[in-house]
Amino acid sequence: MDHMKRLAKVTWIAAIAAMASHCSTSKVQPYLPGAKEASSSSPTTTVTDGAISTAAIAIANGEHGSVDSVGAFDKTVHPLTVKWCGSCHDKAQSPLLGASDATAAHAAIISTQKVDFNAVDKSRLVLRLSTDKHNCPVDPGCGEAGKQMQAAIQTWADAIKTAATVNPVTITSDPLHLSDAKEQTVVGVNPDGVLAYFAPNFKVKAPMVATTDKTSGNPVINTPTTEKAVGNATNAAGDNSLGTASTTVNVATDGTYTMFGLVNGPAAAMASFYIKVDGGTLQPWLFKTNAAAFTWESVASTVGGEALTFNLTAGAHTIEIRQRQPGVQLARLVLTTNPKFDPSTAQATSRTANQLKFDLSGPSKIAGAALTLEIEDYAANGYLFRNPRLVVPTGSIHAKDLRILINNTFLPQNATFTVVEATVAAPGGALSTAAMIAVKDQGSDKDAFSVSFATFEAK
Numbered sequence: 247m248d249h250m251k252r253l254a255k256v257t258w259i260a261a262i263a264a265m266a267s268h269c270s271t272s273k274v275q276p277y278l279p280g281a282k283e284a285s286s287s288s289p290t291t292t293v294t295d296g297a298i299s300t301a302a303i304a305i306a307n308g309e310h311g312s313v314d315s316v317g318a319f320d321k322t323v324h325p326l327t328v329k330w331c332g333s334c335h336d337k338a339q340s341p342l343l344g345a346s347d348a349t350a351a352h353a354a355i356i357s358t359q360k361v362d363f364n365a366v367d368k369s370r371l372v373l374r375l376s377t378d379k380h381n382c383p384v385d386p387g388c389g390e391a392g393k394q395m396q397a398a399i400q401t402w403a404d405a406i407k408t409a410a411t412v413n414p415v416t417i418t419s420d421p422l423h424l425s426d427a428k429e430q431t432v433v434g435v436n437p438d439g440v441l442a443y444f445a446p447n448f449k450v451k452a453p454m455v456a457t458t459d460k461t462s463g464n465p466v467i468n469t470p471t472t473e474k475a476v477g478n479a480t481n482a483a484g485d486n487s488l489g490t491a492s493t494t495v496n497v498a499t500d501g502t503y504t505m506f507g508l509v510n511g512p513a514a515a516m517a518s519f520y521i522k523v524d525g526g527t528l529q530p531w532l533f534k535t536n537a538a539a540f541t542w543e544s545v546a547s548t549v550g551g552e553a554l555t556f557n558l559t560a561g562a563h564t565i566e567i568r569q570r571q572p573g574v575q576l577a578r579l580v581l582t583t584n585p586k587f588d589p590s591t592a593q594a595t596s597r598t599a600n601q602l603k604f605d606l607s608g609p610s611k612i613a614g615a616a617l618t619l620e621i622e623d624y625a626a627n628g629y630l631f632r633n634p635r636l637v638v639p640t641g642s643i644h645a646k647d648l649r650i651l652i653n654n655t656f657l658p659q660n661a662t663f664t665v666v667e668a669t670v671a672a673p674g675g676a677l678s679t680a681a682m683i684a685v686k687d688q689g690s691d692k693d694a695f696s697v698s699f700a701t702f703e704a705k
């Protein structure tokens with residue numbers, strides 16, 4: 247399947263794709279597109295009636311849209327999909343329309359076009375119940391559940407159709423195409439005290455290899471499949487024929503860190519590494535076997551034991567992982583000063599991504615000012631956008647309500663970044679850590695993207 251190739255390329259995007267795609271049942275914890283940051287109360291711009299190909303986005307062909315589609319969905323359809331469908335469609339079964347995270351469930355439904363706002367009764371979400379009799383809830387049964395689903399979708403559709411005052415967009419960039427995107431090294435945005443390293447961030451020494459796990463699509467570090475019995479950590483420390491994977495971590499402030507690895511320990515005697523920080527002692531890192539799934543395991547010296555702690559001072563440190571058992575894989579390593587942090591939400595501290603760069607030097611009168619935005623052509627019918635960042639060579643820019651326009655049209659459900667309001671000073675910074683899935687319009691070879699802000703002031 248075509249998009250599996252891309253899954254192989256970029257793990258964290260793969261995890262998002264897995265959430266909304268039809269053909270993946272990846273066991274990797276999805277990296278949720280940043281939870282919707284707040285609901286937007288800002289009025290909307292006029293939505294033009296461009297030739298939009300999918301019924302799912304036909305709501306835009308109404309007059310004006312209120313932007314908070316996720317909010318309306320969360321009050322209408324989402325409670326039903328969680329209650330009736332969540333037992334299967336929350337993590338494992340695509341589409342993830344029953345995910346407890348409303349933004350994720352909304353994205354899954356919109357990107358796979360399971361609702362038809364123009365003909366609500368023809369929505370797949372309704373037909374699955376009333377016609378297909380697909381896993382209907384015992385109470386109230388297929389027919390009644392279909393009716394309730396239809397009513398909920400109607401309420402959702404009405405909510406986002408409600409006319410809002412028109413507020414002209416202050417600035418709009420020139421359009422760019424997917425072919426204008428350039429591969430760039432980007433820095434992930436994580437909470438303070440969180441550092442994340444993905445397999446491609448590690449330098450690998452044979453016989454360990456950097457490869458891609460075919461089942462999950464995860465780029466991984468793999469220990470050799472043949473055992474090399476060294477007996478203990480002391481022997482291992484002195485054995486230079488063992489494979490290693492190392493990375494340099496840059497700690498911003500002194501702290502006590504615990505670590506988590508996204509690991510695959512397929513079977514007994516295949517579920518451990520050795521680990522050391524800087525010139526410290528090599529310690530065994532043991533975790534439970536997971537039947538070739540990838541699970542997050544804390545770095546501990548006994549299976550399920552207390553997590554090891556590492557006192558790191560601000561500055562650069564080296565983490566080295568050594569082979570201890572055969573056929574073990576590491577996809578990600580997360581360091582955090584908060585042991586309760588959910589490591590699956592961490593972004594790679596450094597990675598490559600396809601980036602569009604919208605020139606904003608005109609409206610800002612600041613030479614070189616721009617907005618960079620990552621774009622991924624991630625599925626047959628969708629784009630994934632994330633990490634909008636302002637580049638501000640001098641001075642500062644106050645920006646509010648970022649909209650991504652596809653072929654000059656803003657669609658109300660593409661409202662993830664409308665909650666943005668920030669004053670960004672030189673050299674620039676992130677506007678949002680959220681991700682947004684948008685349905686394609688005329689296809690990735692034709693669609694033109696531009697960005698607009700309702701407020702945009704440069705100083």
Ligand code: HEC
Nearest residue numbers: 327330331333334335339340341360370371374375380381
């Ligand atoms: C017991 C597990 C289970 C439950 C509960 C369940 N589904 Fe499914 N669903 C599946 C499986 C398995 C598939 C894939 C095979 C198929 O298409 O039937 C699927 C596929 C789908 C699809 C994609 C295929 C299509 O026809 O569009 C949709 C939509 C869907 N389910 C909707 C729902 C809705 C809505 C609910 C809740 C009312 C629900 N499912 C409850 C297991 C479940």
